[in-house]
Amino acid sequence: MKSIFIKLLVSFVTIFSYSNGYDxxxxxxxxxxxxxxxxxxxxxxxxxxxxxxxxxxxxxxxxxxxxxxxxxxxxxxxxxxxxxxxxxxxxxxxxxxxxxxxxxxxKSLCISSGQILASNGSSLADANCRCDYTRGFDYIIPPKDPCLCKPAEEDCSCYIRKCDDDKVMIADYRCMKRVETILPEDIKCPLISRILLPEDTVPVDMKQFKQVSSSSTWSNQASVILIVIVIIFTGKYNIIF
Incomplete structure (x- = not known):
């Protein structure tokens, strides 16, 4: 019986080591x-x-x-x-x-306070960020292009800038009166179609593109199974090493 246990132990150690090879x-x-x-x-x-x-x-x-x-x-x-x-x-x-x-x-993740992803860049260029005007955020230091900020070249930090009570911030970070008619051609920057809540801004591109590896999960499972087998055999057959 001891030899059977040893064989099982060796098999699981081999599997465990193999699974860790992916790391x-x-x-x-x-x-x-x-x-x-x-x-x-x-x-x-x-x-x-x-x-x-x-x-x-x-x-x-x-x-x-x-x-x-x-x-x-x-x-x-x-x-x-x-x-x-x-x-x-x-x-x-x-x-x-x-x-x-x-x-x-x-690539930059655009997850600092008030930031959202303006574009994911390309294989040649970094991602671009912008401040979420729909939640009242504006740039601390205005970038060259108000519609996006380049994290590798500029400070893309945001802060909350409150407009007057009768005004609202629009896509190009101007405070306009709510009763004023704003034509689309008068707005220089693209509109944000969805308000990203704080929990939604945690690595958007990581959620979408992160490679999933089963090595960690399988390693944990193999460890648990190995411990269970050791407990069962040592308790049932009183194996002394």
């Missing part, structure tokens, strides 16, 4: 020179660590150094393949297989 990340670029030696690559520039689309893990190997165009990165499929940056990242310059495994920059 593997590439080393920091400063360590690539050292890491390339452990893989016996001919040169540091030939060591690559890229996401393997077929295995769904980051794979380290020796391969040819290559350069992709702006807004893209390399993956293995199984050979080098150029793909666009993830929706929450951007790459405004060329991507090299040497020292890189992901696009360079993460």
């Amino acid at each position: 593997k990340k590439c080393p920091h670029s400063s360590q690539w020179n050292f890491t390339s030696r452990s893989y016996r690559c001919a040169d540091q520039k030939t060591y690559i660590c890229l996401f393997d689309l077929l295995k769904s893990v980051f794979t380290e190997t020796c391969g040819p150094e290559d350069v992709s165009r702006e807004g893209t990165k390399y993956t293995l499929n199984p050979n080098l393949e150029q793909v666009p940056c993830d929706a929450i990242q951007y790459q405004p310059f060329t991507f090299t297989t040497n020292g890189n495994s992901q696009c360079a920059f993460g």
Whole structure:
């Protein structure tokens, strides 16, 4: 019976270790020179660590150094393949297989007080934010374009600016009298079609684009099952280790 328990224990440890393999990340670029030696690559520039689309893990190997165009990165499929940056990242310059495994920059989330997402940018450019005028927010420091703010270049902080009681803030952050007729062509900025409540402004693009991995959930489940088996066998058969 003890041998059966040991076999089950080994099986679950193997499964647990395998599931944790999905959490593997590439080393920091400063360590690539050292890491390339452990893989016996001919040169540091030939060591690559890229996401393997077929295995769904980051794979380290020796391969040819290559350069992709702006807004893209390399993956293995199984050979080098150029793909666009993830929706929450951007790459405004060329991507090299040497020292890189992901696009360079993460996009701004526009989740500070009063901010909303004006546009999600592109694979080449950061996202843009704006202050939510529907809740009375205006820019602390007006950006070059009042309709959007570039977080990488400008201070996009917002504050509540109260209009007079008989006025309301419109899309271009002017306070207008409620009784005045405002024509669409008189408003310089796009209207916000939906008021985002504070709880809705928590990483909108992360909710939409974040990659879901089952590794953490499966690891937790495997741990619980392993503990239960140990308790059952040690209690029922009084196994002494």
